[in-house]
């Protein structure tokens with residue numbers, strides 16, 4: 174097992190300093206357009222599964238789940254609903270907030286580990302159903318860090334002048350890959366989707382410093398063993414329940430705390446913003462104890478941390494955009510605000526980003 178997460182300069186710098194000039198890969202001209210988050214939206218299924226409900230399914234208790242994770246309930250989809258159904262509603266809300274129509278969107282990126290199909294991509298399904306203009310649309314997989322990975326891609330596309338308006342989604346139906354006989358995992362996950370509209374002009378939250386990374390040597394901590402080219406679906410894989418997720422929770426926990434902390438600190442460092450200027454942390458919602466440790470590393474008070482894990486559990490790539498949308502709609506992101514995002518997930522992957530809402534740039 175690698176030691177790379179344990180040493181001092183734990184993660185290599187995710188990119189250049191923001192003050193360095195960027196070069197347009199096509200024209201070779203120096204560019205440096207800013208990118209702004211101008212709309213958010215989210216969607217969860219109606220059905221609620223409480224900790225008390227889970228007590229009827231596996232040997233667990235509301236008390237154990239609440240104290241170890243902070244989760245009280247989660248949302249679960251029915252047999253007729255898939256990731257794209259949740260994603261479509263989330264995008265509609267984000268577009269409405271941004272004041273964009275479907276034809277204004279230049280690109281759709283979906284971070285997910287639970288796409289409708291391995292192919293066609295969920296992004297293509299969503300952009301088609303919303304009547305977009307045959308735009309580039311693709312899924313990618315970076316576990317729970319996926320949404321921030323998507324924001325970094327959008328910032329790059331917009332900053333380089335390649336694209337103007339990008340929709341980034343985190344969308345998941347994790348309860349479809351949950352082993353309902355495994356009490357160590359089935360209490361943790363939920364379904365949902367969150368979307369963000371990113372454009373070259375405010376008002377909105379400017380996409381600031383970022384950090385991203387991965388360590389594949391730790392991939393076996395959190396995995397879906399079968400269904401890929403390494404172990405295609407077979408009667409045996411179905412019988413062995415290998416189409417549901419497996420996690421070594423305890424070890425994952427250790428790395429999560431370090432990765433979340435370092436991701437935010439490195440994103441702030443790249444931006445040149447001290448942690449004393451952070452107003453709000455919107456973290457990946459995997460476990461309240463991990464969130465709390467990240468908040469303490471940033472020296473934030475509890476009211477400076479957005480937490481909704483009690484209602485939704487861990488929704489992987491969807492958790493940050495869902496929480497961000499709730500925070501925005503509750504007025505918790507009234508400018509001026511520096512909002513830091515931090516995530517950690519399967520891969521292993523990690524990522525952080527600073528969003529900067531200036532006085533004149535309300536969402």
Ligand SMILES: CC(C)(COP(=O)(O)OP(=O)(O)OC[C@H]1O[C@@H](n2cnc3c(N)ncnc32)[C@H](O)[C@@H]1OP(=O)(O)O)[C@@H](O)C(=O)NCCC(=O)NCCS
Nearest residue numbers: 233234237241317356357360422423425426459460517518
């Ligand atoms: C999963 C997690 C909540 C477990 O909490 P923990 O404090 O590490 O608990 P442990 O795994 O050490 O288990 C402690 C005991 O509780 C038991 N236990 C596990 N799940 C349980 C459940 N749902 N209900 C009751 N008991 C449970 C274990 O069997 C173990 O019992 P034992 O001591 O008799 O062997 C925690 O490790 C975690 O959140 N990990 C990170 C997960 C994560 O972030 N994943 C996603 C990354 S995006």
